Amino acid sequence: MSATAPQADPIRKYLETARAQIGKGELREAAQTLNKAQRIIPDDARIFMLAGLMAEKSGNVKGAFEALRRSVALAPDWGPGLLELALLLARQNQFQEAVETAEKVARLEPGNLLVLAGVVDIAHRARHTEMAVRHLRRGLELVPGDVQLRRLLARDLGSLGQHAEALDLWSGLIAQDAKDTEALLGRVQTLLAAGRPAQAIADTTTLLELVPGDSVYAYYNALAHGITPPHQPIELNRHLFDGMAEVYDQHMVRGLRYQLPKIVADKILSRYPEKRLNVLDLGCGTGLLGVCLGRIDGFLIGVDVSTKMVEQAARHSVYDRFHTVNLLEALHATPASLYEVITALDVFIYAGDLTEAIPNAHRILLPAGDFYFSCEAAPEDGPDLVLQANGRYAHKRSHVQALCRQAGFDPVEIENLALRYENQEPVQGFLVKAHKAAAA
Known part of the structure; x- marks a missing residue:
């Protein structure tokens, strides 16, 4: 696309106005503005x-x-158009083409920091960490x-x-700003992952001095002292899954x-072929169980701490209601004898x-109800509950x-x-089907 001097660009003001209108959600007005621009230059890539x-x-x-x-067809080598296409591809989980397009933009505009930010975002969405590292190194050269x-x-x-290079970077940042x-948290997490928990105590102590009572910092402080906390903080899980929501289905089903x-939906439907039942889906995430069950003749209730995950689940239009709370709180607050089935998959x-x-x-299940849940397997000759290096419990x-x-x-x-x-490599675990006795 040929560069046009601002004073010689007859549609620039329309493009700027339309971008502002799109940003504010004024889509009808934006369409009208773009129509005016198109009457002047019909085939402008912008x-x-x-x-x-x-x-x-x-x-x-x-x-x-x-x-x-x-x-892109009108201006094959115009960076902004290519980047927006790559970002859309990534948002729609079409990662292979997104990565290829992003790499093309990076070659075309190697010194453009906005392009760099978009390319790194695409790499992260695609779980292509090596690609992200390569471009981040390039960014630090710029x-x-x-x-x-x-x-x-x-x-x-x-x-x-x-871990060694990561620790050097974290330490450099802390030397620059001790608060x-x-x-500080990044260095703690890296030290824990590297199997050096005792070395993280100084940082967790500093974090709790800076933010007393913070549940996430207290959790990592316990780990640094060799203590396995019984639960992870809600804030930690919410942050994790909010960040994964848009790519979760693609990542879990296709990638992993x-x-x-x-598997569980098939088991439920084999017992309830007419779909007359109420289901409580704990840790419903993006609603994968609901998709597999389809609409049921009863209530399908989803519980998840992540608002972003619930937003994705709601798009399937199979859940009747959601509760954005911790699953332990949801269980405690739910009346007795309410559901035929409760599920907690990968929760x-x-x-x-x-x-x-x-x-x-x-308590919450009706008589003859079933509780399906999964766990990662801990060694039988060890503790009942193990917090693994990956941050997940077994x-x-x-x-x-x-x-x-x-x-x-x-x-x-229990099925292995x-x-x-x-x-x-397979992650070994087991699926439990716990049955509540029928009423006498």
Whole structure:
């Protein structure tokens, strides 16, 4: 696309006005403004780029792709149009083309920091951490010492297991600002992942001095002292899953071959083929169980701490209601004898201790009801509850079975299976079906 001097650009004012209108959600007005611009220059790539942004904001994803692809066709080497197409592809989980397009933009505009930010965002969405690291290093060549780029690079290096370099970056940030809580926490998390918890005590102590009573800092302080907290803070899980919400389905189902919702839905429907039942889905996430169940003749209630996950689940239009609360609070507050089925799939790996959850689930179930839940497997010759290096809890099978029987469940069926795959390796765990006895 040829550069046009501002004074010789007859549609610049319309484009600026339309962008502002789109930003404010004034989509009808933006469409009118773009129509005026198009009457002056019918085939300007900038018009179609803005039309794509407008279409996406209105919920018309198909129209957004058509407009952005038209923009790119008109100006194949114009960075802004290519970047917006790449970002849309990433937001729609079309990661292969998103990455390829992003890399093209980066080659075209290697010194553009806005392009760099978009490319790094796409890499993170695509779970392509190596790509993100490469571009973050390039960014630090452009802007040496940039605090945000160093934070992002340290976090990504830590996730790749490159702990020494990550620690150097975190330490440099802390030396620059001793009260940088993000850097302090980053160094704590890296030291824990590197198997050096005692070295994190000084930082967790500092964090609690800076923010007394903070539940997340207290959690990491316990880990630094070698203590396994029974539960993770709600704030920690909310932040984690809010950040994953838009890409969760693609990442879990396609990337990690996660099949638990389908497996459990099939078990439920085999017992209730007419779908006449009430279901409480604890840790419903983006609603994968609901998708597999479909509409039921009863209530399907979702519980999750992440508002962003619930927003994704609501799009399926199969849940009757959601509660954005901690699952232990939800169980405690729910009246007795209400549901035929309760599920908690891939939830207790974050919730931890089950001594309250299992008896409460038994209380809430109707007679002859079923409680389905999954756990990652801890070694039978070790503690009942293990917090793994990846930040997830594992449970000992025999302990879980004992808790179910103590709560009154009988029978308790436990099926060993691969819960998902990470780095092409199966994550070993088990699925529990705990049955509440029928009324006498």
